[in-house]
Each structure stands twice: as structure tokens, then as C-alpha cells.
Amino acid sequence: MNPQLPPWLPPDPEAPFPPPEQALRQPDGLLAIGGDLSPARLLNAYRHGIFPWYSQGQPILWWSPDPRTVFRTERVHLSRRFRRELRRSRWTVRADTAFDAVIEACAAIPRPGQRGTWIVPEMRAAYRRLHALGHAHSFEVFDGARLVGGIYGVAVGRMFFGESMFSAESGGSKVALAALARQLYAWGWPLIDAQVENDHLLRLGAERWPRPRFLAAAAAQCAAPEPPGLWAARVGEWPARRLAEAAEPGAAPMPG
Incomplete structure (x- = not known):
């Protein structure tokens, strides 16, 4: 085996992943290659702080970076200026009523320095399967009937693993993230995994956690008794x- 490459996963979707501490330093967090995107494999990955991220034409790549980017649900930050604008907003927030539209928008939106999308058709199909099983969720921001922002991710126990978000109008993704955090805080869910840092996430209050700290916290929340199911009515x-x-979200929890 090439010592510069991580191991290939066996065909069995129930097979364990390598320990995250074996992930490469360059590129940071690359842990394993191959396997599939079955619900069993994906849920096993998230329970162990691992996620898929690859581009069209590549094999499936599995990651567990160090440090990890994390939001505390009571500390997602919206600036005073933005909150003043929100007071006049007509936007509304829902969950799990437009999952397909959110994931398609996340895949299509141009991102600086990125050619194409990592949310390839196989990834979209895989997360739709998780959504149908009650494990993947979207928070959506609407202006009337028009979707103007959203975020989607995977819930395991009381841990939410964020995957991607988008804005069709300025601030749409901020509202989606803040709404998700506000609702999760009200339910007693303390963390949102944001995977890899960028300046935008850090301005919104994301923190850099050493991988061992993140893995311990995520494991505890994944073990919390919380059955899967759609969130629209909830x-x-x-x-x-x-x-x-x-x-801050924690200062005024949402009902429910």
C-alpha cells in the first residue's frame, strides 16, 4: 500500500472506519477512500465524526479534520445591524418542507475559488435517502413562496452535523443557520458540526475545537435518545x- 494514501474501505457498509486519529495531516483529515453512500455507512461515519467530501470523478473520500469547526447552538452570532434589518423582514422559517430544493440550491450556488460542486448527484441521492428515513433535515427561509436561504445536515441522537447552506438573497443562509441553532438550543441540542472553517463561519461564531474534544462531545450527543423523524410539524x-x-439564540429559545 502506498504509505501516502489512507486505506480503502471494504465493501461491507457495516464495516468500521479507521480511527480518526489515523487521518492524514496533508491533506488535513483524509481518513479513508471508497465504500459507498448507503444510509448505514453514512450514519456510522457521522457517529464517529467522519464525513464524505469529494468531487465528480474521484472515489468517495472520508474526512475527520483537526481542528474541527463547531457552533455552540447558544452562540451563533448575528450582528446588530443585521438584526435591525431582520426586524423589518417578511421572511419565514420552516423545516423539512423543501429538502430537495435546499440541497439542489446548495449544489448549484457558485462559491469563490471552487470549480463545480462536491454535492455530486450521488451525494444528493444519498442525503435524500437519509431525509426520507428521518435522519437528514433542512431549515428553510422563505419570502412568501420563494425560497431565499437554507441549510441541510444530518441528525444523530442530539448532534447535528451541518453539510451545506446557501443564500438566494443576502442573509438567507445566516437566517437559516441562526434559526436552526435557535431551535436546536430550545430542544437541548448543544452543538452543530460545521466541519471545516472559513472566515464567514468564524464571523458567525464558529469555534475551532481540537479533534479529540470534538469527537468526545459528538459521541456523547449521538448517544442521546432522540428518534429520527421529519421536523416539519415539530x-x-x-x-x-x-x-x-x-x-444570542439562547437568550430567547423558540417554543417546541
Whole structure:
């Protein structure tokens, strides 16, 4: 085996992943190659702090970077200026009513320095399967009937693993993330995994955690008793301007 490459996964979707501490340093966090995107394999990966990330034409690549980018659900930050704008907003927030549209928008939106998308058709199909099983969820921001922002990810126990978000209007993804955090905080879910840092996430309050700290915290939350299921009825629909009522999500938890 080439010592510069991580191991290939066996065909069995129930097979264990290598320990995350064996991930490469360059590229940071690359842990394993191959396998599939079956629900069993994906859920096993998330429970162990591992996620898939690859481009069209590559084999499936599995990652567990160090450090890890994490949001505490009570500390997602919206600036005072943005919250002032939200007080006049007509936007509304829902969950799991437009999962397909959110994942398609995340795949299609141009991103600086990125050619194409890592949310390839196989990835979209895999997360749709997880959504149908009640494990993958979207938070959506609407202006009337128009989808203006959203975020999607995977829930295991009381741990939410964020995958991607988008804005069709300025601020749409901020509202989606803040709404998700506000609702999770109200449910007693303390963390959102944001995977890999960027300046935008750090401005919104993301923190860099050493991988061992993240893995221990995620394992504890994944073990919490929380059955899968769709969130549309549980979240309902509420005005985005509620996010302007306090500086931090924890100061004014949403009902439900």
C-alpha cells in the first residue's frame, strides 16, 4: 500500500472506519477512500465524526479534520445591524418542507475559488435517502413562496452535523443557520458540526475545537435518545424577525 494514501474501505457498509486519529495531516483529515453512500455507512461515519467530501470523478473520500469547526447552538452570532434589518423582514422559517430544493440550491450556488460542486448527484441521492428515513433535515427561509436561504445536515441522537447552506438573497443562509441553532438550543441540542472553517463561519461564531474534544462531545450527543423523524410539524412556521429579539439564540429559545 502506498504509505501516502489512507486505506480503502471494504465493501461491507457495516464495516468500521479507521480511527480518526489515523487521518492524514496533508491533506488535513483524509481518513479513508471508497465504500459507498448507503444510509448505514453514512450514519456510522457521522457517529464517529467522519464525513464524505469529494468531487465528480474521484472515489468517495472520508474526512475527520483537526481542528474541527463547531457552533455552540447558544452562540451563533448575528450582528446588530443585521438584526435591525431582520426586524423589518417578511421572511419565514420552516423545516423539512423543501429538502430537495435546499440541497439542489446548495449544489448549484457558485462559491469563490471552487470549480463545480462536491454535492455530486450521488451525494444528493444519498442525503435524500437519509431525509426520507428521518435522519437528514433542512431549515428553510422563505419570502412568501420563494425560497431565499437554507441549510441541510444530518441528525444523530442530539448532534447535528451541518453539510451545506446557501443564500438566494443576502442573509438567507445566516437566517437559516441562526434559526436552526435557535431551535436546536430550545430542544437541548448543544452543538452543530460545521466541519471545516472559513472566515464567514468564524464571523458567525464558529469555534475551532481540537479533534479529540470534538469527537468526545459528538459521541456523547449521538448517544442521546432522540428518534429520527421529519421536523416539519415539530418546528412549524415562524417569522424570521424573531431572531432579532436577542443577540444570542439562547437568550430567547423558540417554543417546541
